[in-house]
Amino acid sequence: MARHNVTVTVNGEAHTREVDSRLLLVHLIRDELALTGTHIGCDTTHCGACTVLVDGVPTKSCTVLAVQADGAEIGTVEGLAGADGMNALQEGFMQEHGLQCGFCTPGMLMTGTALLAANANPSEAEIREAISGNLCRCTGYVNIVKAVQYAAAKTAADGAGEDN
Amino acid sequence: MIPPPFDYHAPGSLEEALTLLGRLDDAKVMSGGQSLLPMLKLRLATPANIVDIGRVPGLDSISEEGGYLRIGALVTETALEENATVAARYPILLDTAKVIADPLVRNRATICGNVAHGDPANDHPATMIALRATMVATGPDGERSIGVDDFFHGLFMTALQPGEILTEIRIPSPGQHSGGAYLKLERKVGDYAVAGAAVHLTLDEEGTVTQAGIGLTNLGMAPIRASAAEEVLTGQHFGDHSGLRGAFRRVREAIARTPSDDELIAAASQAAADATDPVADRRGSVDYKRNMARVLTTRAIHKALERAAARTPAGG
DSSP: OOEEEEEEEETTEEEEEEEETTOBHHHIIIIISOOTTSOOSSSSSSSOTTEEEETTEEEEGGGSBGGGGTTOEEEOGGGTOBTTBSOHHHHHHHHTTOOSSOSSHHHHHHHHHHHHHHOSSOOHHHHHHHGGGSOOSSSOSHHHHHHHHHHHHHHHHHHHHHHO | OOOOOOEEEOOSSHHHHHHHHHHSSSEEEESSOTTHHHHHHTTSOOOSEEEEGGGOTTOOOEEEETTEEEEETTOBHHHHHTOHHHHHHOHHHHHHHHTSSOHHHHTTOBHHHHHHTOOTTOSHHHHHHHHTOEEEEEETTEEEEEEGGGTEEETTEESOOTTOEEEEEEEEOOOTTEEEEEEEEOSSTTOOOSEEEEEEEEEOTTSBEEEEEEEEESSSSSOEEOHHHHHHHTTOBOTTSGGGTTTTHHHHHHOOOSSOHHHHHHHHHHHHHHTOOOOOBTTBOHHHHHHHHHHHHHHHHHHHHHHHHHTSOTTO
16 A cells, blocks of 8 residues: 655644555544544544634545645644634634533534635524534534624624724 | 555546556546545445546536536536526526535535446436436547436446546536426435435426426436436426416416316326335335425426526516
């Protein structure tokens, strides 16, 4: 089985590893780069716990080969918090009780990040559609929707504040 | 789950991809990988070689030209959903893409992959049957066109030869008085269909059906064309359908018709149900699936007629 040199930029930092053809992106991230914030849930492309951003596009990293990601910019949950602590979306999940066990949360956060980057003020229907590939067995989704809305409102308010 | 061992190849051109497919034993083409990778993990597929066409340039375009909508091998479901031409002129394709898997999978999954996979549970095949699409396969001897009725041979079996790649799907541009719809019954987001029905109707200026296309999802070992149902509708006048009332009022008044539109639609839907050969599983019994095929066909015909009326100039 062939080995391949793969270079990925994860949360702004470039990493090169020699990997097997069959290594999955989620295993590169978790096992080789020790970024265990990205979770493995169903491992069958259903649950979305492994969602990361590949060149900005939310992707189930259990269903991508590491070699397919060669040259890509990867975003994981570890890259969300800034120097000031949690970002608006993370804060929303805390304030709105958007998690209970927290297993789905990294995937929800990455899907939510991509949604808000494309649509700063999504409707409830748009939020529910966007997260329909991320399963949560605790919250019933209501508070996750509120968390995304919290982030959208806070980001809009902060933007308005800066204008003044 | 770790996929079984294989050698991975990422050609940088279509020529290189075809050369690899000709040279390598037991090679499988991968585009988005959203069906292939799960199958590898489950050992439902164990190819010795994977040829990833994801970096081949020139295969990711979607365009309407020469009387066809042309969808390249690497066009993702998301790209299809975001395409303005598709939204305006091919709503049946939008119906179909939106019920495939979930948005994250659709970011990588491709339309051509969905078709080339040959899974009767996939959604695009029924729609391609309804639209009478043509599959363009590229192999060592160049391109060849395969009509959709000659493409699906059975469970995971298609007309594609081992050295060939499905490089493009061509869909005839819709006529002025035409409309289509795809409806799928699923237990939850991302599930395969309990049943699915694609209907595309082309009418003449007087509201008579000149061509009917009806495809069915996950109701047999291959995607199904409901030929008998198409025959029920072809040549029939649909003047008293609510959506067409305005457009075809004069014709409606001029022609006395029997049977009624609802009777015609019911007969066609029953013929579609009779064309199915489902297996009982967790999604339902044989009788239930057949009945859902009937119900979905009825609803898809109504929606197709409404869209055909919406595409008809007002006051016609």
